[in-house]
Amino acid sequence: MEHPIDLDHLARAGRRLARTVDGLHAGDWKADSLLPDWTRAHVVAHLALNGEALAGVLRGQADHEPVPMYASNESRDADIEELSRAEPSALRDRLLGSLTTFGEAVRSVPDDVWEGRFERTPGGRAFPLDAVPLMRVREIEIHHADLGLGYTADDWPHAFAETVVGSMVRRLEPDEGFRVAPLDSEHTWEVGAIRDGGPVVTGPVAHVAWWLTGRTPSDQVSCSRGDLPTIGAW
Numbered sequence: 001m002e003h004p005i006d007l008d009h010l011a012r013a014g015r016r017l018a019r020t021v022d023g024l025h026a027g028d029w030k031a032d033s034l035l036p037d038w039t040r041a042h043v044v045a046h047l048a049l050n051g052e053a054l055a056g057v058l059r060g061q062a063d064h065e066p067v068p069m070y071a072s073n074e075s076r077d078a079d080i081e082e083l084s085r086a087e088p089s090a091l092r093d094r095l096l097g098s099l100t101t102f103g104e105a106v107r108s109v110p111d112d113v114w115e116g117r118f119e120r121t122p123g124g125r126a127f128p129l130d131a132v133p134l135m136r137v138r139e140i141e142i143h144h145a146d147l148g149l150g151y152t153a154d155d156w157p158h159a160f161a162e163t164v165v166g167s168m169v170r171r172l173e174p175d176e177g178f179r180v181a182p183l184d185s186e187h188t189w190e191v192g193a194i195r196d197g198g199p200v201v202t203g204p205v206a207h208v209a210w211w212l213t214g215r216t217p218s219d220q221v222s223c224s225r226g227d228l229p230t231i232g233a234w
Contacts, residue, residue, distance in 0.1 A: 007106065009157060010133060013140045014099040017047070020149055021092055029088050034146045034215070043143050044095050045083035049076070050139050051098030054132050055105035057118045061129055062109045068119040102136060138164065142213055142234075153210040158184075161206040165189060168212035168234065178229050182208050191229075199225040 021044060029041040038046075053069045053076075060067035070076040083091065114130045127135075141160060144151050153161065162185055169180060169189045177192030182205035201208060203221035211217035214233035221228065 007133060009160065010106075010137045010140075011103065013137055013144070014103070016151065016155075017140050017144045018096055018099060020144060020147060020151055021095055023149075024088065024092075026088065028149075029091070032148075034148045038146075039084065040147050040149075041084040041086075041088075041091060042080060043146050044091055045080045045086075047139060047143055048091070048095040048098045049079055049083060051095075051102040051136065054136050055098070055102045057129070058102075058105040058109050058132060061113050061116050061118065062105075066116070066118060068122050068124070070121050072121055106133060134163070134167070138167070145210070146215075153206040154204075156206050156209070158205065161209045162187060164209035165205060165212055168209065171234075172212075172231055174229050174231070176229065178223070180208060180212075199223050199229060201228060 024040065029044075030039050032038075033040045033043045035043065056067055057069050083094065086094070109129075116129045117126045118129055118132075119126050137160070141156055142164070145153055145155075156164075162182075165180060165182070165185075166187075166189060169191045172191050174192045176199065177190065177194040178199040178201055179194060180189040180191060180201050182188075183202055185205045201211075201221065201223050203211075203218070207218045207220050211221050211228070212231065214231060217228060223229065
């Protein structure tokens with residue numbers, strides 16, 4: 001099965017995240033992350049639970065017993081809150097275990113099973129199973145930067161930053177269409193209905209990708225029409 005991302009990148013991203021988490025001191029866990037209302041412990045808890053949930057999806061599909069990613073949005077949020085209060089050593093171990101568990105789950109899925117679909121919550125939106133590796137690496141790379149510990153979008157592989165732009169623009173439905181034209185990429189993307197002379201957003205592709213996830217843009221991201229278009233959170 002040819003995955004939409006390099007699985008070696010997924011493994012490297014996990015190792016980078018693990019090194020950062022290993023370097024956290026006692027007082028670092030409860031410090032604010034770059035995400036509103038979340039500490040670094042919340043971010044790590046989310047990453048651990050996300051890895052476990054996606055691994056469960058893959059194992060269920062491999063066993064021909066499909067399961068949703070989460071029982072409900074409410075239980076997902078409650079589980080993150082609960083795990084974020086765990087002792088740092090337990091939370092660290094839970095994250096490291098999820099990295100291993102997810103990697104094993106990816107390798108366990110037969111080629112013909114990747115054509116299936118899964119639900120985020122029971123009866124909710126369904127996603128293609130072969131999107132799972134990309135979903136996971138996106139979670140790891142973006143939330144690693146959300147920890148605010150020196151790892152930023154500038155550290156992302158260039159191809160991954162382009163992939164983030166491509167996936168993020170597909171979720172947007174702006175009131176006015178705009179074009180995304182990173183300065184260091186051969187690719188451009190159109191968001192919504194584009195009119196002649198419509199807005200063009202430029203900047204380094206990693207910085208544009210970061211902004212498109214709903215994060216605060218750097219001063220290197222600009223729009224030909226002044227203010228950047230309004231986009232929602234990822």
